[in-house]
Amino acid sequence: MQKRNIEVCLTPALISLYDLKNSIVVVIDIFRATSSICYGIENGANAIIPVATVEECKNYEKEGYLLAAERDGKVVEGFNFGNSPFAYTTEKVKNKTIVLTTTNGTHAINESKRTAYQIIIGSFLNLDAICDYLKSQDKDVLLLCAGWKNKFNLEDTIFAGAVVNQLKTENYILDDSSIAADDLYQQAKDNLEAYTAKTSHSERLKKLGIEEDIKFCLNVNITKSIPVLVNDKLIKM
Amino acid sequence: MQKRNIEVCLTPALISLYDLKNSIVVVIDIFRATSSICYGIENGANAIIPVATVEECKNYEKEGYLLAAERDGKVVEGFNFGNSPFAYTTEKVKNKTIVLTTTNGTHAINESKRTAYQIIIGSFLNLDAICDYLKSQDKDVLLLCAGWKNKFNLEDTIFAGAVVNQLKTENYILDDSSIAADDLYQQAKDNLEAYTAKTSHSERLKKLGIEEDIKFCLNVNITKSIPVLVNDKLIKM
DSSP, X not given: OOOEEEEEEOSXXXXXXXXXXXXXEEEEXXXXXXXXXXXXXXXXXXXXXXXXXXXXXXXXXXXXXXXXXXXXXEEOTTOSBXXXXXXXXXXXXXXXXXXEEOSSHHHHHHHHTTTOSEEEEEOGGGHHHXXXXXXXXXXXXXXXXXXXXXXXXXXXXXXXXXXXXXXXXXXXXXXXXXXXXXXXXXXXXXXXXXXXXXXXXXHHHHHXXXXXXXXXXXXXXXXXXXXXXXXXXXXXX | OOOEEEEEEOSGGGXXXXXXXXXXXXXXXXXXXXXXXXXXXHTXXXXXXXXXXXXXXXXXXXXXXXXXXXXXXXXXXXXXXXXXXXXSSHHHHTTOEEEEEOSSHHHHHHHHTTTOSEEEEEOGGGHHHHHHHHHHSSSEEEEEEOTBTTBOOHHHHHHHHHHHHHHTXXXXXXXXXXXXXXXXXXXXXXXXXXXXXXXXXXXXXXXXXXXXXXXXXXXXXXXXXXXXXXXXXXXXX
């Protein structure tokens, strides 16, 4: 395989700067959207449909789908659930289709879907599965951090660094943000929980009383499925 | 003094996400625009006028100013000089006014000047002077990395981290990008030259044969002046 590029787009606001037509885009929103998507697909959900707005989500009500809506870390009133991973267990999602809108994660998916070669979903839950897949493909890699309202966040960057860390031993060319993400991951990897505890988002989630969610999202390699976007639906690859 | 915010804007493309009206903005483009500006102001230049385009720069020809234009690391044909710090020595710039346009640095200045409380120029050359000034002011701080064509770059982020590192002992609230910049600076500080050698920009500059410029730009605290933007001109504070 010839040399491939690995780049980290630190927030969805920068996505237009990247040429994605030969890239597999990994969307990253580890607290909590992409962790929950990985868990839900692993647990037998038929599909998860990411939509941009709460209104769009509501429009699916008649289809009999589960509706999930999160804004600013909270479940939107009138919805089945938000993006806590504990809502995506086998008993809740098996053979179901879920329509999901979140503050940052679904925004990131929508920003890249027009031009990317392929979009997959990453989190610590399926880290090795993602890396093994990327290594097997003759494609560039764009790790897209969902961030927080278009700003940089630390936890998504750390996860991007975990991916870079596995790929850099192969035939990849790293950009500056990949180098930075990898270096930050090196500092974080021995105690992900302590490191991510200093992020602003973690502080926000603590106030919401969902520390258990955060802990869960830092479980490494407890799932093997790779959610992939096909016809605007995330399904098991 | 009450708690102040310190934020790092990782590229000029994100500047609209920040509220700057109570912030001192430090513009950072250490390879090489802001290092050269600090050096030129220290060496007695009357003023440095940052302009967005090469054409705008040319328009100042009749005023008898020195004209400096850089694009993609090279001096633009027909100009006195670009942004090598060695063009900003006392003998060349004392009592002169320079009009300057660069690929990234002047873009960053222009992006923030509409709304910022104040804009100053930072580089390793005047690191302590900048930090002492910021500590003395009852204002928020926004460290604006010029990056490379609106993308993240490592060297400007490292310098932002050096500033965060000094300020964090005071009464500041750090955002996620400040935490990341500080952590990257911790890894880089013992050997700035080796660390920045792995950046993509450094590679580009090497190809242009200007490694001496880079080395010079990593000199810490060799100047004391703080360039400040007043009526669209950078002058000594």
